[in-house]
Amino acid sequence: MLEMNRNLVLNVLRTGAASRAEVVRQTGLSPATVSLIVSELVESGLVNEVGQGKSSGGRPPVVLRLDDERNNVVGVKLMRQGISVAVTDLRSEVLYSELAPLTLGRSRRREAAGSQGGFDGQTVGPGPVLESVSVAIERSVARAGLGLDQVVGVGIGLAGLVQPGTGVCRYSPPFGWENVAVAAPISDRLRRPVLVDNDVNTLTVAEQWFGRGQGVDNFIVVTVGEGVGAGIVVDGKLYRGAGGAAGEIGHIPLADQPAPCRCGNSGCLEALSSDDAVRRYVAEALERGEQSALAGKDDLSMAALRHAAEAGDRVAIEALEKAGRMLGLGIAGLVNTLDPRLVILSGEGTQAGSLRSDAALAVMRQRSFAGIGRKVDFVVDSTDDVAWARGAACIVLGELFSPPIRRSIELTPIPKRPSRAFADREPSP
Numbered sequence: 001m002l003e004m005n006r007n008l009v010l011n012v013l014r015t016g017a018a019s020r021a022e023v024v025r026q027t028g029l030s031p032a033t034v035s036l037i038v039s040e041l042v043e044s045g046l047v048n049e050v051g052q053g054k055s056s057g058g059r060p061p062v063v064l065r066l067d068d069e070r071n072n073v074v075g076v077k078l079m080r081q082g083i084s085v086a087v088t089d090l091r092s093e094v095l096y097s098e099l100a101p102l103t104l105g106r107s108r109r110r111e112a113a114g115s116q117g118g119f120d121g122q123t124v125g126p127g128p129v130l131e132s133v134s135v136a137i138e139r140s141v142a143r144a145g146l147g148l149d150q151v152v153g154v155g156i157g158l159a160g161l162v163q164p165g166t167g168v169c170r171y172s173p174p175f176g177w178e179n180v181a182v183a184a185p186i187s188d189r190l191r192r193p194v195l196v197d198n199d200v201n202t203l204t205v206a207e208q209w210f211g212r213g214q215g216v217d218n219f220i221v222v223t224v225g226e227g228v229g230a231g232i233v234v235d236g237k238l239y240r241g242a243g244g245a246a247g248e249i250g251h252i253p254l255a256d257q258p259a260p261c262r263c264g265n266s267g268c269l270e271a272l273s274s275d276d277a278v279r280r281y282v283a284e285a286l287e288r289g290e291q292s293a294l295a296g297k298d299d300l301s302m303a304a305l306r307h308a309a310e311a312g313d314r315v316a317i318e319a320l321e322k323a324g325r326m327l328g329l330g331i332a333g334l335v336n337t338l339d340p341r342l343v344i345l346s347g348e349g350t351q352a353g354s355l356r357s358d359a360a361l362a363v364m365r366q367r368s369f370a371g372i373g374r375k376v377d378f379v380v381d382s383t384d385d386v387a388w389a390r391g392a393a394c395i396v397l398g399e400l401f402s403p404p405i406r407r408s409i410e411l412t413p414i415p416k417r418p419s420r421a422f423a424d425r426e427p428s429p
């Protein structure tokens, strides 16, 4: 109960400064309860008592605000193509963001730049990758005008299976990693707590905090691109499953088909609806001798496919629509399982135009049980990499804003210290 009340108070302060009376009014909690929670938050260093609000006659009220000066967070989306970093304040406002290059071994950079955008089954040594991430974080924090001592924690999202609360990546197809400690080396170097999560989960938290999922208790985010995945929010909480693998919908066995999947099985949803699946449908049509402007093109990009489809190329149109119908079957299964209010379709694959998403929506509506799919709101949200990184920052904020006893890692607000002007006069260590 206290935890819920604490979140109510924090949610008021996340939208801006407020007096105790305003917090009481907005939360509906008793003045005594608000006083108790506020004292604890001020004590912990998350909330400051500042200035004086507008007086209504008597003693002017003290205004409460989140302490953004001492407490900031960093979110990272780690991809084969680069590192997206966002430095945010406690209200998840982005202070600075950048897309930094990722250092891979010399022989591997060529693979990462290939038309498939990675996912070639090659293992990438974690050392240089994690060092690149640390360097990008240090640089971004400096460019935001902050010191690392003003960062409460770092959140990192990457594609793959992450064991909740351990910072260990059990399996990551783009990097070929198995059981790689991602959090520890970065945390050791930066001397900051580091949380790691699946990247679709970080995007889902971004949608929940400042995107289309705001105020929606039950929704799913489906991402499509080189892979297919989902983030699941049930009763207002991100659902990770027993071992962190919830939402791996790309590997729902959809059909008894020979379509090979990079997980080693075949007929998976991902193998039938991802960008690679679209390319395979095009190749199959060309093999059958169908006429297309795409004939003879080796590196088939999604942009080229979209261009061809928009110019009326039947092979391109049918490939995108077929992938969309398969995606719709997968989403219908998810809708039947979870009965969400909202489905958000995202991921880089949404940039290939609306043919795949339109087909997915039609099939989801048609094939869900008892018409529940017709009541689901469906939106396409082509978020950029900064939104994913910002979501990773929100995962840290979510931990920070939860009571210490519920936190999965040690995460404490930065303690109060002498004002900076005073600290500047002290000899440096």
Ligand SMILES: [Zn+2]
Pocket (backbone or CB within 6 Å): 250, 251, 261, 262, 263, 264, 265, 266, 268, 270, 271
């Ligand atoms: Zn699979």
